[in-house]
Amino acid sequence: MSDTPVDASKRTWLIASSCAGAVGAGFAAVPFVSSFQPSEKAKAAGAPVEVDISALNPGEKLTVEWRGKPVWIVRRTPEQVKLLPQLDAQLADPASKRNPDDLTPPYARNESRSIKPEYLVVVGICSHLGCSPSDKFQGGPQPSLPDDWKGGFLCPCHGSTFDLAGRVFKNKPAPDNLEVPPHMYLSDSRLLIGQDKQA
Amino acid sequence: MAEFKDISPNASATEKLANWFNNRYPSAGGFYKAHMSEYYAPKNFNFWYFFGSLALLVLVIQIVTGIFLVMHYKPDAAKAFESVEYIMRDVPWGWLVRYMHSTGASAFFVVVYLHMYRGLIYGSYRKPRELVWIFGCAIFLVLMAEAFMGYLLPWGQMSYWGAQVIVNLFSAIPFIGPDLALLIRGDYVVSDATLNRFFSFHVIAVPLVLLGLVAAHILALHDVGSNNPDGVEIKGPKAPKDANGKPLDGIPFHPYYSVHDIFGVGMFLMVFSAIIFFAPELGGYFLEYNNFIPADPLKTPAHIAPVWYFTPFYSMLRAITTEMMYALSAILLLTVLWVLLRTRANAVVKGLLVVLAIAFLWMFNAFAFTGMGFLQGIDAKFWGVVVMGGAVMILFFLPWLDKSPVKSIRYRPSWHKAVYGVFVVNFVVLAYLGVQPPSPTGERISQLGTLFYFGFFLLMPWWSRLGEFKPVPDRITFAAH
Numbered sequence: 001m002s003d004t005p006v007d008a009s010k011r012t013w014l015i016a017s018s019c020a021g022a023v024g025a026g027f028a029a030v031p032f033v034s035s036f037q038p039s040e041k042a043k044a045a046g047a048p049v050e051v052d053i054s055a056l057n058p059g060e061k062l063t064v065e066w067r068g069k070p071v072w073i074v075r076r077t078p079e080q081v082k083l084l085p086q087l088d089a090q091l092a093d094p095a096s097k098r099n100p101d102d103l104t105p106p107y108a109r110n111e112s113r114s115i116k117p118e119y120l121v122v123v124g125i126c127s128h129l130g131c132s133p134s135d136k137f138q139g140g141p142q143p144s145l146p147d148d149w150k151g152g153f154l155c156p157c158h159g160s161t162f163d164l165a166g167r168v169f170k171n172k173p174a175p176d177n178l179e180v181p182p183h184m185y186l187s188d189s190r191l192l193i194g195q196d197k198q199a
Numbered sequence: 200m201a202e203f204k205d206i207s208p209n210a211s212a213t214e215k216l217a218n219w220f221n222n223r224y225p226s227a228g229g230f231y232k233a234h235m236s237e238y239y240a241p242k243n244f245n246f247w248y249f250f251g252s253l254a255l256l257v258l259v260i261q262i263v264t265g266i267f268l269v270m271h272y273k274p275d276a277a278k279a280f281e282s283v284e285y286i287m288r289d290v291p292w293g294w295l296v297r298y299m300h301s302t303g304a305s306a307f308f309v310v311v312y313l314h315m316y317r318g319l320i321y322g323s324y325r326k327p328r329e330l331v332w333i334f335g336c337a338i339f340l341v342l343m344a345e346a347f348m349g350y351l352l353p354w355g356q357m358s359y360w361g362a363q364v365i366v367n368l369f370s371a372i373p374f375i376g377p378d379l380a381l382l383i384r385g386d387y388v389v390s391d392a393t394l395n396r397f398f399s400f401h402v403i404a405v406p407l408v409l410l411g412l413v414a415a416h417i418l419a420l421h422d423v424g425s426n427n428p429d430g431v432e433i434k435g436p437k438a439p440k441d442a443n444g445k446p447l448d449g450i451p452f453h454p455y456y457s458v459h460d461i462f463g464v465g466m467f468l469m470v471f472s473a474i475i476f477f478a479p480e481l482g483g484y485f486l487e488y489n490n491f492i493p494a495d496p497l498k499t500p501a502h503i504a505p506v507w508y509f510t511p512f513y514s515m516l517r518a519i520t521t522e523m524m525y526a527l528s529a530i531l532l533l534t535v536l537w538v539l540l541r542t543r544a545n546a547v548v549k550g551l552l553v554v555l556a557i558a559f560l561w562m563f564n565a566f567a568f569t570g571m572g573f574l575q576g577i578d579a580k581f582w583g584v585v586v587m588g589g590a591v592m593i594l595f596f597l598p599w600l601d602k603s604p605v606k607s608i609r610y611r612p613s614w615h616k617a618v619y620g621v622f623v624v625n626f627v628v629l630a631y632l633g634v635q636p637p638s639p640t641g642e643r644i645s646q647l648g649t650l651f652y653f654g655f656f657l658l659m660p661w662w663s664r665l666g667e668f669k670p671v672p673d674r675i676t677f678a679a680h
Contacts, residue, residue, distance in 0.1 A: 033382075036382045036383070036385055036396070037381070037382060037385065038381065038384075038385055038386050038387065038392070039385070039386075039392065042385070042386045042387070042390070042392060046387075063497055063498075065496070065497055067387055067388070068386070068387060068388035068390060068496055069387075069388055069496070070496070070497040070498070124497075128367075128580055129363070129364040129367040129368060129371075129580075130363045130364060130366075130367040131360060131363065131364060131499040131503065132360075132497065132498060132499035133499070134499070134501055143636065143638070144636055144637055144638055155499075156499055156500065156501050156502050156503055156636065157360070157364055157499065157503050157637075158516075158517050158637055159517070159636075159637030159638075159642070170521070171520055171521045171522050172520065172521075173517065173519075173520060173579065173580060173583065174580070175578040175579070175580050
C-alpha cells in the first residue's frame, strides 16, 4: 500500500460518483427486470369460457381450459352430496374460511362449495405446488389413500387429498382448498367460467 | 513487462518459435507452469480424486453437445417437443448428440456427488480451503438451476409439471412469493414465455456463471494446493521440501496427474458410452417415460417425480407436513429449554432467545391448537421450501461446522466412519423415496431422514470433536507402485 496521505476531497468525490453510478445502474436494470413480467399479450388472454354441461352424467367430470388452467366441472351424485357434511371433521377448512376472497366466491361458501349442490366447478390445480390432482371418485382402500376413502381427488405430486367439494384434508402439504373460479349459469345447461353476476 | 530474451541463432526452429511466443505472450507460459507443469499435487491421490477432472470433462461434453443441439432445437411451446423428436429421428446422428447431452446431465451429478463426498470424507473444505469448497457448493447450486431449466426444454409432461412445481415453490414465500413466481414464469401458467426465458438461461446465462465459478474453484484450489486422503499439508512451512523448494510429497500435475486422469477418462467413457448406446433412458431414471408425452397443461401425469439427482431434496420437501412442524416446534422448544436450564449464558442472551423462540414457534404455527386467528403462523408448505433450500445451503457452512482436530476420515474415531456411512445411506434412501409415489410409511421415513440430514450438520460442532482421534503422520502415507 502506498504511504501517500488520504486526499479526503478526492475520496469524497470517488464515493459520490460511485453512488451516482450505482443509482444509474439501478435505473438501467429496470427495463431488463420489467421484461420478465407477463407481456401485454399474456395479460389479454383470459376471456371467459362458455361450457355446455347438458351431456354430463352424474358421477362424471368435464375439464375445460380457462386462462391456461384446467377447470373441472363434476356432476356429483346425490349420495356424494350427502357424504360431504360427514367429512367436515377430517378437513382442514370445511367451511372455506381461509382466503375466501381468492378461493371461494360468496355464492360458493357453503357445504358443497357450489351454486347448485349437484355441480362442482373448481380450478384443478393443487394449492400446494400447482399439480393437477387426479380423480379418485371410487371409495375404499387404494394406494396413497386412506382405507376409509370416500371419493375425491388425489394430487400425484405430494399426496394431498381433496373431497368432492375440492376441500383439502387435514395434515396434507396443500394448505388451501381448490379454487372455485368466478362462474355463473347462463341457463340450466350452459355454464360461463371466468365471469359472474357481480362483475 | 518481462525482459525481451534473445536466443542463439543456432537454436532449433522449435526453440526459436517458442522464444518468439514467450517474448510476446509470457503469461501463457506462466499459466502453463503454474497450473500444469509446476503445480505440485500430493502423490497419494486415490480413486476418489478422479471425479474433479471428470466433472470438467462432462462440462466440456455438455457444452459441445449443447451447441449442436441448439442448431436444431426450436424454443417454442408449439414446436419444442416435435423439434426434439426431429433431432432424434431426422437429424443425422442427432440421437447420439441428444443422448450424450441427456446422459451427460445425469453423469454430471454422479461425478459431482462423488466429488463432494470425497471432499466430505477427507476434510477438503477445512482451512485454508474454505473458499474452494464454497465455490464448489455454488457450482452445485448453479448446476441444479442449469439442469432444472434444461429439463423444461423438451416440453414433455415431466418438463411441464416439474417446472410448474418448482416455480410454485417460490410462490410459497410470504408476501412477495406470488409476484416472484409470476416474474419467473412471465405468464400466469408455465407457457411459451417460460420456455423461451428458460432456453436463454440454459444456453447462455447460467453456463457463463458456471464457467466463471469453475475457473474460481480451480484457481482457488491451485493457490492453496490440493488436499489428499491423509489430510496432511504438503506445502506448509513444516512440510519437507527439496533444494529448490519443491514439496517432496508432491508431483507435478503434468505429466503425472494429466496421464493418470486420462486413465480415469477412459474408464468413465466406457461406462458413459455403454449407457448412451445400450440404456440411454436408464430405466426411466435418466429420461423419464412420461417425458415422451407432449406437455398437457390440463393433466398432471399420475405419478410425477423429479429426475433422480433432485430427489433427496424433493423428499425433504415432501417430509414437511403440519405434523412435522409440530415435531420441529417440539425440538426447538427442547433446545431452548436446554439452553435456559443447562448453560450459563447471561440473562440478556437468554431473554433474547426466549423472544426468538416464541417468534419462531408462532411462525411454525405451533399455536394453532389455540384456534386464535392472530396466532396463525406460516403454512408447512413454506417451511418445506425452506427445508429444501436449507438442505443445499447448509453445505456452504460445512467448513465452520466441522470442529474435528484432524481433516481426514482416516484419523478420526472409527464410529465417525459409521456416522458418515449412515449419512450416505440416509441420502440414498431419501433419493429413493423421492422417486416413489407418496405413501404414509415413506412420509415417516423421509421425516426421520430429514431430521438425520440436518442433525448431521447442525450437531457436527459437537459430535465431530468427540472420540479417540488417531495420530496424524507428518508426511503422507505413500507406497511406490
